[in-house]
Amino acid sequence: MQAAMSPSLPALARLAEEAGLNASTPPQQQRVAGWLIRLSPGKAKRSRCVNALEQGELPLHELLQRCATAFAAAGLPLCVRVTPFSQPADLDAQLAALGWSSFDPAEVMVRARLDDLPAKDLTPGCRVEPLEAEAYAALVGALRGSSAAEIEAHAQRLRESPVPYRGHALRDAAGTLLACGQFAREGVMVGLYDIFTPAEQRGRGHAHQLCLALLAAAREEGARHAYLQVGSDNAVAQRVYGRLGFEFAYRYHYRSPLAELR
Known part of the structure; x- marks a missing residue:
């Protein structure tokens, strides 16, 4: 599935x-000739992949070799995240020609305005509980079977993200536990993350109730636009987000030369 916008x-x-790049910044990252390498041992691929931000001056084979060395260390x-913004513009085609397989396509959806959010009334007796970083990571990690x-x-x-996260549980x-999720706000942009x-x-x-509560809280802090990421094969979640007013913005995927990631 090709990157599209x-x-x-x-x-x-x-x-x-x-905003998504900033919010997913891990402590373990470095730059290589205009490319952003992220080396977190966490589960989220966006924090352990290559983001090809600039074309740079190095030949592609040399860039890939330097990235491979860093990932091996x-x-x-090794995997590369391919978006409509990746550089060089034909990166996807070049990686495909090298035999790198495409996997894990995802949709980025956006809500252009937050000033028209519907009421966020919760089911009687329910509450939204804030959680610290460690508690939230443990909660959602256990639900997902993370190591x-x-x-x-x-x-x-x-804990170390330059964009603060606000984790919450709906009980x-x-x-x-009925649902959990968090938001990361940077200026007027807010991202919904780890909705489960x-x-x-x-x-x-x-999930609908919790997302409305998170968006309303972010709006009160100054957010005007929202975004989220969802698997391209997760039609159920996409319908939930569509009912919340989100629409398709662009698609990305990953490529890797390694069989275990295909």
Whole structure:
């Protein structure tokens, strides 16, 4: 699936890409000739991949070799995140010609305005509980089956992120977890991250309620636009976000020469 962008939202799409890069900054990152290398041992691929931000002057094969060396030293599999903004512009085609497989396509969706949010009334007895970075990483990590190392890397990234995260859990009167999620606001842009509903609670509108509460809280802090990332194959989540007023902005995917990532 090729990287693609909505023709009606190019400016907001680029703002969402820049905000998403800033919000996913791990402590372990470096620059190589205009490319941004991220080397977090966490589960999120956006924090352990190459982002080809600038074309630079090095030949592609040399850039890729330098990236491969850095990933090998970190004990991580090499992968490149390909977006409509990647440089050089034909990077996707060049990697495909080298035999690098494409995988994990994702949609970036945006909400152009937050001043028209519907009411965020919660189901009677429910509450939204704020969580610190460690508690949130442990909660969502356990739900996703993450390893201890992945949970710790997630918590570290949240603690040290230049863009503050606000983790929350939606619970009923008995304290049962209904959904969890967090937002990261940078100026007028806010991103929704790690929205998760336990399997036994799905299909009841809990994620919708929580997302509305998070967006309303971010709006009160000064956010005017919102973005999120969702798997291209996750039609259920895309419908949930569509009902919240989000629309497709652009698509990205990853490429790697390694069989275990294909």
